[in-house]
Amino acid sequence: MTKILKGKSVANSLMKKISEKVKELKAKGVFPTLAIVRLGDNPQDISYERGAVKRAFQLGITVRQFVYDEKISQGELIEEIQRLNDDSHIHGVLIFRPLPGHINESEICSALSPAKDVDGITSGSMAGVFMDSDIGFPPCTAEACMEILDHYGYDLEGKRVLVMGRSLVIGKPAAMMAMRRNATVSVCHSRTSNEDLRKLGQNADIVIAAVGKACMIKSGWLGKGQVIIDVGINVKEDGSLCGDVDFDEVYEIASAITPVPGGVGSVTTAILMKHVAEAAEKQ
Amino acid sequence: MTKILKGKSVANSLMKKISEKVKELKAKGVFPTLAIVRLGDNPQDISYERGAVKRAFQLGITVRQFVYDEKISQGELIEEIQRLNDDSHIHGVLIFRPLPGHINESEICSALSPAKDVDGITSGSMAGVFMDSDIGFPPCTAEACMEILDHYGYDLEGKRVLVMGRSLVIGKPAAMMAMRRNATVSVCHSRTSNEDLRKLGQNADIVIAAVGKACMIKSGWLGKGQVIIDVGINVKEDGSLCGDVDFDEVYEIASAITPVPGGVGSVTTAILMKHVAEAAEKQ
Numbered sequence A, B: 001m002t003k004i005l006k007g008k009s010v011a012n013s014l015m016k017k018i019s020e021k022v023k024e025l026k027a028k029g030v031f032p033t034l035a036i037v038r039l040g041d042n043p044q045d046i047s048y049e050r051g052a053v054k055r056a057f058q059l060g061i062t063v064r065q066f067v068y069d070e071k072i073s074q075g076e077l078i079e080e081i082q083r084l085n086d087d088s089h090i091h092g093v094l095i096f097r098p099l100p101g102h103i104n105e106s107e108i109c110s111a112l113s114p115a116k117d118v119d120g121i122t123s124g125s126m127a128g129v130f131m132d133s134d135i136g137f138p139p140c141t142a143e144a145c146m147e148i149l150d151h152y153g154y155d156l157e158g159k160r161v162l163v164m165g166r167s168l169v170i171g172k173p174a175a176m177m178a179m180r181r182n183a184t185v186s187v188c189h190s191r192t193s194n195e196d197l198r199k200l201g202q203n204a205d206i207v208i209a210a211v212g213k214a215c216m217i218k219s220g221w222l223g224k225g226q227v228i229i230d231v232g233i234n235v236k237e238d239g240s241l242c243g244d245v246d247f248d249e250v251y252e253i254a255s256a257i258t259p260v261p262g263g264v265g266s267v268t269t270a271i272l273m274k275h276v277a278e279a280a281e282k283q
Helices: A007-027 A043-059 A074-086 A105-111 A123-131 A140-151 A171-180 A194-203 A247-251 A265-282 B007-027 B043-059 B074-086 B105-111 B123-131 B140-151 B171-180 B194-203 B247-251 B265-282
Strands: A033-039 A062-068 A092-095 A160-164 A184-188 A206-209 A227-230 B033-039 B062-068 B092-095 B160-164 B184-188 B206-209 B227-230
Touching: A007 A043, A007 A140, A007 A265, A033 A043, A033 A074, A033 A265, A043 A062, A043 A265, A062 A074, A074 A092, A074 A105, A092 A265, A123 A171, A123 B123, A140 A171, A140 A227, A140 A265, A160 A171, A160 A194, A171 A184, A171 A206, A171 B171, A184 A194, A184 B194, A194 B184, B007 B043, B007 B140, B007 B265, B033 B043, B033 B074, B033 B265, B043 B062, B043 B265, B062 B074, B074 B092, B074 B105, B092 B265, B123 B171, B140 B171, B140 B227, B140 B265, B160 B171, B160 B194, B171 B184, B171 B206, B184 B194
Parallel strands: A033 A062, A033 A092, A160 A184, A160 A206, A206 A227, B033 B062, B033 B092, B160 B184, B160 B206, B206 B227
Antiparallel strands: A184 B184
16 A cells, blocks of 8 residues: 655644744744745745745744835845844745846845755855755755655665756755765756666665656656655646656555645745744754 | 776876966966965875975966964964965965864864865855855866866766765765766765665766775676776775775776776866966956
């Protein structure tokens, strides 16, 4: 019987731990606070923001929303970020991306203090995840993959982990985090041949799929009894959501698989809150 | 006939290019300068330093040696590093490591400006190699592996690359640099099972060996016709040098292999000089 690795119970268990930490911090007079920086009214941003505000409320974490006109200049936005860096009442900052075309995104990311970079967008956080040091925070989605595996008791030590995708937001950091857990890690991507993809796919113990293409990963690419973490969230023609993995097909052969929706995506905001509490604790 | 990938011709070709760049810089009044920071008189450091000074002299790069007593305090050493950061006549800084036990090495590394970090020891350089951005410089030895492959015309696009070892100095950055060249990369390490090691080893097109154990990698772990980059430099009981790969055995089945000595190690100081020239150009 294939196990469905639901995100909800992972998030719930995380929320309990974070809630305790928040209480401890408040008892010491520290009120964990997240600043959300949004330019314009992108519906996706607003929907994620709503989820984050709800989670934060459940935990007693304060959220302060900073909404700017899409036409804000580079200089003005950097000044705003610096103000948030300097504000000792704000512990974490989430900046919605992609930013509008006239904004130099990497310069904005560099302006943020790694200590407040709760979503892993600064070079400090990137160095932290690469070096396995405590600079900044790993990107929330990559950490959500590890949190799910940890929660359901999958020890990565000595396991063959295949990461599909090499983005800075998921593929590369997930590979580093799996390596830190002593897994033997392979990373495939758009330039990997289908033959290699299949060989690596069939030989893996755990597959983390982050290719960003709806239902692209079929059962023929994978082996029996694997644990599948599907990071993709894609909208199908009929408006329903699906992952990067063809769930119906792969469910038949996997030993465990995350659903979409209700899998990785539902753990991400809990990780974000965990980072805010940790940032508040460190500062 | 197995090809011996000698480092010398790679270094020579690099030296030509660097020499031209140095001339251009000097014509503009910029005199590329490397500062070497050494604590005490470790014979290995002195030997590397001698090689670097010789290479620099051939290129017209100035080397300034900063030799301190091994008992220098943390604070004093940081002050010295900051002085080098602020000195506009110095473009690159090489710090010999490991530093003595009483020194907090990671704090020293953090004190160095990434712009002058020609040996890739700062978190800025680590972020640069992970993110594939132009912050800092990659570790010289990892880049030397890529330089050898490039020089001898091995295109990594779509190739299966196995990196043996996950250190921050070689394994991880080499994996990132191979991935940037569109290779499908696997990283194995001390916690990888022998069975997985053999499977990945036999299936690779290119193997980068950086495990730090004399002649550990035997032909049975590898496949026929592979390209082998041996990063190891180990001293055998009889005082002679050998790599991480059992050269005599692997030579019989590989299509190409770097020798030890005379392979990767002989390219490293040329890469260091390349970084000094690049740093001088950027600053």
